[in-house]
Amino acid sequence: MESQSQSITYQNTDLISHLPENLIHNILSFLPLRSIVATSTLSKYWVHIWKPLWIYNTRIDFNEEFTTSMKKNQYVQALNKLLDLHIQQKIKIFRHFFCPRDRYSSHLSRWIEFATQKQVEHLHLDMSGRVNHLESPDDDHRWWWIEKFRMPNCIFYCQSLSSLYLSCCILNPPQDFKGLRSLKEVVLEGVSIQGEKLSQVISGSPLLERLCISYCDSMGSVKLEHPRLKRLTFENCLDVEEVELRTPNLRNFQFVGGVSDKPNFRDISSLDDASLMLRTPDEADFQSLVWDNFMSKLSLVRSLAVVVRSTHPAAGKRRSRSMFWCFKERRLSSLAAGSVYHFFLV
Amino acid sequence: MSESTEKKMVRLRSSDGEVFEVEESVAKVAKTLQDMLEEDCADAVIPITCVRAPILTKVIDYCKDQVMISSSSSTTNNPNERTEQERKAWGQKFMEGVDSSTLCELLVASNFLNIEGLLNLGVDKMVSMIQGKYPQEIRDMFNVVNDFTPEEEEEIRNQNAWAFERDPYYKKRSSSK
Numbered sequence: 001m002e003s004q005s006q007s008i009t010y011q012n013t014d015l016i017s018h019l020p021e022n023l024i025h026n027i028l029s030f031l032p033l034r035s036i037v038a039t040s041t042l043s044k045y046w047v048h049i050w051k052p053l054w055i056y057n058t059r060i061d062f063n064e065e066f067t068t069s070m071k072k073n074q075y076v077q078a079l080n081k082l083l084d085l086h087i088q089q090k091i092k093i094f095r096h097f098f099c100p101r102d103r104y105s106s107h108l109s110r111w112i113e114f115a116t117q118k119q120v121e122h123l124h125l126d127m128s129g130r131v132n133h134l135e136s137p138d139d140d141h142r143w144w145w146i147e148k149f150r151m152p153n154c155i156f157y158c159q160s161l162s163s164l165y166l167s168c169c170i171l172n173p174p175q176d177f178k179g180l181r182s183l184k185e186v187v188l189e190g191v192s193i194q195g196e197k198l199s200q201v202i203s204g205s206p207l208l209e210r211l212c213i214s215y216c217d218s219m220g221s222v223k224l225e226h227p228r229l230k231r232l233t234f235e236n237c238l239d240v241e242e243v244e245l246r247t248p249n250l251r252n253f254q255f256v257g258g259v260s261d262k263p264n265f266r267d268i269s270s271l272d273d274a275s276l277m278l279r280t281p282d283e284a285d286f287q288s289l290v291w292d293n294f295m296s297k298l299s300l301v302r303s304l305a306v307v308v309r310s311t312h313p314a315a316g317k318r319r320s321r322s323m324f325w326c327f328k329e330r331r332l333s334s335l336a337a338g339s340v341y342h343f344f345l346v
Numbered sequence: 347m348s349e350s351t352e353k354k355m356v357r358l359r360s361s362d363g364e365v366f367e368v369e370e371s372v373a374k375v376a377k378t379l380q381d382m383l384e385e386d387c388a389d390a391v392i393p394i395t396c397v398r399a400p401i402l403t404k405v406i407d408y409c410k411d412q413v414m415i416s417s418s419s420s421t422t423n424n425p426n427e428r429t430e431q432e433r434k435a436w437g438q439k440f441m442e443g444v445d446s447s448t449l450c451e452l453l454v455a456s457n458f459l460n461i462e463g464l465l466n467l468g469v470d471k472m473v474s475m476i477q478g479k480y481p482q483e484i485r486d487m488f489n490v491v492n493d494f495t496p497e498e499e500e501e502i503r504n505q506n507a508w509a510f511e512r513d514p515y516y517k518k519r520s521s522s523k
Contacts, residue, residue: 015450016488023457023469030473037509041481041502042490070508078508 017045028053033066033082055087060115061095068097076107083114090160091118099129099168100149109152119160121182127168128190148192156180166191173197179204187212195222195241202226213237235277237261259289269297275305356383357391358406364399365391368406371417375409377460397455401448405455408440408464441471446487449475481510 016024028036028050036050067075075098094115100108108127115123127149149169155161156173163185171193183205193201193216202208202224210231211224217238224232225246234243235256242262251272257263258279268274276294290308298304354370356379373392374380382392394402415428428436444452449471456464476484485492494502503510 013447014489014491015447016484017490019450019453020457023453026465027469027472027476030469031477034509035477035479037506038481039484040506041494041499041510042485043493044498046490047502074508078506081506 017043021049024049025053032063034069051085054082055085057086058088058091059093060086060091061093062097063095064097072104076104079111080107083111086114089118091115091120093122093124094118094120095122095124097126097129099127099146101147105149108149112152113154116154116158116161120158121160121162123155123158123161123163124165125167125169126165129168146190148190165189171197171201173200177201177204179206181206183208185210188214188216190215190217192216192218194218195220199223199225202229263289263293265293265297268294269299271298271301273303274298274301277305277307280308358402359391359393360397360399360402361395362398364402366399366402366406368409369413371413372406372409375412375461376405377462379459394455394459396458398451401451401455404448404452405459405461405464408461411436411440412463437467437470441467444471446475447489450488 019027028039033054036053039046039050040048062079070078094111096111098104098108112123112125128146146168151166151169151171153174155164156177159181161180162182164183165187167189169191171188171191177200180201184207186201186205186208187210189212191213198213198216198219199222202211203226206228208226208229211226211229212231212233214233214235215237219237219240221242221244222237222240223244223246224234225244228249229247230249231252232245232247232250233254235254237257240257240261242264243257245263245265246267247270248267249270250268251270253268253271253274255263255275256277259281263278274294276290278290280289290306295304295306355367356370356373358366358368358373358379360366370383374383379392397405441449449468453465453468453472456462456468475487479487484490492499
């Protein structure tokens with residue numbers, strides 16, 4: 001009888017506000033920032049409850065949902081306010097989707113400075129604005145016509161950096177750039193960077209294991225030389241004059257490009273998983289480029305995909321059609337590279 | 347763990363005075379009780395002052411289940427071992443039909459008794475209940491009394507206005523085209 005009456009009163013009391021604070025924080029920590037902040041209006045008790053979660057937060061992740069949910073000026077205001085509140089000295093992650101255009105680039109520079117000052121380890125900056133500002137986000141060419149943001153120099157001195165994702169920006173390391181000694185992973189999409197500067201970043205990062213370069217431009221000659229690099233993607237870059245590879249520990253490699261890129265793969269014998277997609281106007285390129293330069297050097301490869309597409313010079317417009325073959329096979333380890341080639345031709 | 351022939355029993359008293367007798371191994375799933383039992387500072391009946399009988403029943407159910415899994419997983423062919431998926435499904439079923447006030451009490455109990463697995467189940471459930479809700483919906487769910495004056499509430503809202511608009515701007519814009 002007594003327990004029944006008690007359970008009735010329990011039904012009507014505010015239990016969530018009486019939870020121990022550590023429990024409330026535990027629960028809130030699984031919610032998106034927006035929901036966390038929204039709890040501040042539940043009652044007077046809740047006004048400040050959420051704050052420790054934010055100000056000591058080491059994972060600052062403004063995801064797409066966060067970004068796309070508000071107008072740009074509102075976003076800039078919100079971010080400035082939030083970052084001002086934050087007091088944790090070191091942060092692990094700073095992730096952020098924002099296309100600044102000219103108007104907000106000074107804010108963006110400040111946010112990046114904020115991250116580097118707090119010795120960020122994973123910096124992820126997507127400046128393509130592909131979520132909210134482009135009509136057709138799947139269009140490959142989106143990268144070429146976007147206004148690019150000039151990356152502030154502070155990231156080139158951020159020695160805590162272990163993984164870096166950048167899109168739609170101009171990267172130009174300063175004269176006194178000495179490398180990034182903790183950097184393990186770099187992904188650049190739609191970034192303007194000169195080949196020699198790229199080489200400088202790569203050779204200055206002794207721990208680098210994964211590198212992905214796609215839709216980058218202003219390349220010129222690119223020399224990728226690294227003793228530790230394990231995974232490399234190089235695809236659809238613009239203005240490439242020559243790509244040279246010296247990567248004795250490369251295991252996984254994807255290349256998408258044209259013959260005009262003059263790919264020159266020197267040290268790739270450690271490859272385990274490779275895919276090569278080459279555009280060429282001339283079938284004769286197969287022997288010299290695909291075979292001599294690439295496949296004949298693969299002795300350990302277990303998974304291989306090679307697609308050679310011929311390009312039509314007609315109408316000055318590149319139209320490609322699949323010409324040769326498309327091949328994908330696993331378990332080739334027992335075959336010598338030579339017989340792999342014959343295998344194709346059958 | 348030493349296997350005694352006779353199973354040692356432990357008695358627990360809920361806040362509303364009901365006494366539960368459980369095997370020691372079941373009680374020990376709760377870290378707090380384990381520490382007490384190992385340091386021998388447990389009395390004949392351990393009072394669990396912040397947990398009511400209906401909640402303690404549920405907690406004991408959980409502990410019994412944990413004992414069943416762990417005792418069978420020490421042998422090689424155990425029919426009770428669960429895959430990740432089964433564990434998730436079991437957890438969901440366990441929390442099914444738990445209302446908001448019971449959930450809060452379960453959270454307090456598992457926090458006090460230090461039962462990590464149960465605490466995680468409760469937190470998951472709580473997160474799924476709160477996520478994407480407007481403040482008023484959360485107030486209704488947990489009987490939170492809004493003690494702001496309208497002006498005060500407005501001010502708090504304005505401090506972080508972005509957090510209170512749920513319609514994404516870009517969707518509005520594209521639909522107005």
